[in-house]
Amino acid sequence: MKLAVSIVFLSLALLSSLSYGEDLHSHETKKDISGIESLSPELRELLTKEMLALQNGMMSVIPAYVTGNWSEIENISHKMKNSYILKQSLTDEQVKELHTSLPESFIKLDQEFHYLSGMLNQAAKNKKPELVGFYFSKLSESCVSCHTQYAVHKFPALAPEKMTDMHEH
Template sequence: MKLLRAMIIIALSFQPVTSMAEQTSGTNVGADLPPKVRTLLLQEMTIILETTKDILEAMVRGQNEVVAKKAQAIHDSFIMKQEMTAADKKALKASVPNEFLERDQAFHQLAARLAEAARKEDNAAQNQLFSEMINACAECHSKHAMGQFPEFSSPD
């Protein structure tokens, strides 16, 4: 049942995103970043994807502790923050729109809230927050990663 519910949530969470992608234009952040910062961002994204899959599995297995640990890791192990020098950070801020930075911050906040819901063993809140997280991935990609994910902007 939990697996089914998780699948439904994921399916539903993608619906508003595609329509939003059709309506708005964004900036292709990857193309504007200094190469080193872009590499760090792509590394962070790869780890985030793996960790998100781990969270899904832990949720369908009812493993609250694993969900808490992994969600907290997404929040904390912010490669960009950890490995960027002050000059890199300045270059990042100069290259991307504020909207992108705000989205990134909001995404990391969601991860922290998911970790908290898992620590409280609140399954309903975990489902809601996980769905919001997946939505945040697709929304940001549709607006700021068209180079990497051109399918968001192609007609159905």
């Protein structure tokens, strides 16, 4: 279970690192990026596929939600909770590589993502539109939180100083 949790959030952060975008931020971010860059090309390729699957899943929830297609949301959220590709594709060596590369805060974000995916699944099973919307929103926030902490080099608009500048009333 922890492996699946770690895989999804690692994949979220790692996909964004594939561009080798310019690092405009703190020493800690540079350290995290260098750890990501040290992963094997095969693992990075699997993570890229996982990230694209997660992105497609998130994007597919929206039309299913607005049309009340609860079974589709159940299917998508189940896959997100259990990972799309990585869980089935990782070798023992790659599992070890992931476990030695992940900071504790990353693991916590990953666990939260899988928990929220499970809650979205339950909301869809119970045909509760207000809860589906709530948990989808929480999943989106979870993605943004991870990108903010581990992928600002790919998503510079999520850098804390830029988010503060953009928030005006």
